[in-house]
Amino acid sequence: MRLFKSSYYRIKLLIFLSILAFGLTGMTMLAKYNRSQMVSSFDTMYADRLIPASEIFHLSNLLYERSRMMENFRRNGDPGGVRLQLESNRHQMDSILHAYEQTYLVDEETRHIPVYKKSLAAYLDLENEIIHSGNQNYAELNNLLEKVYDELLVLGDIQLEVGRELARGHDSINGSMRLLDMLQTTLLLTLALLIIVLIHDYRSSVPRIPQGKPRLN
DSSP: GGGGGGGHHHHHHHHHHHHHHHHHHHHHHHHHHHHHHHHHHHHHIIIIIIHHHHHHHHHHHHHHHHHHHHHHHHHHHHHHHHHHHHHHHHHHHHHHHHHHHSOOOOOHHHHHHHHHHHHHHHHHHHHHHHHHHHOOOOHHHHHOOOOOOOOHHHHHHHHHHHHHHHHHHHHHHHHHHHHHHHHHHHHHHHHHHHHHHHHHHHHHSSOOOOOOOOOOO
């Protein structure tokens, strides 16, 4: 077949090559978008999941330290000393909670953070009452402490669940990118083979100048 001798086949060829070019361009843009989404998912996992998980851990640790301070106060007294320690502890907790609230919060976190704050406020009120008024209701204080811990556990579980969702999204993007890579490779091979065929067909269509020995007059 001589493609270059037929305008019909030249038009068909032009259309096919245009489709290949647009297809490759579209796949390249989609692959670029998927890569940007993957980078974004990693950034989100770090900034909005790993950091909050670390902050929740620190809040739990500070809460534990606070309970130890109150236990020492129950045994040894010294309200002045424990007030300074608790004030420093409270300042750290407020700073961590504020930083946590600046991250992206899912709906579950938006619902549970106020519950955590309410439980913590109830604990702190009773704690303050025990220090200043001599109230000895440590059993109730421990019950309130458990409620605060429970809310921190809920917030921690939310980080795990959202992290799993991000991981599933990452797997989906990764699978899509592998499929795009296969399609791009197939199209590039098709284009390369077509170019080889066209070069061969073009060379075949060019009339050859017969070569012979020149006559000498």
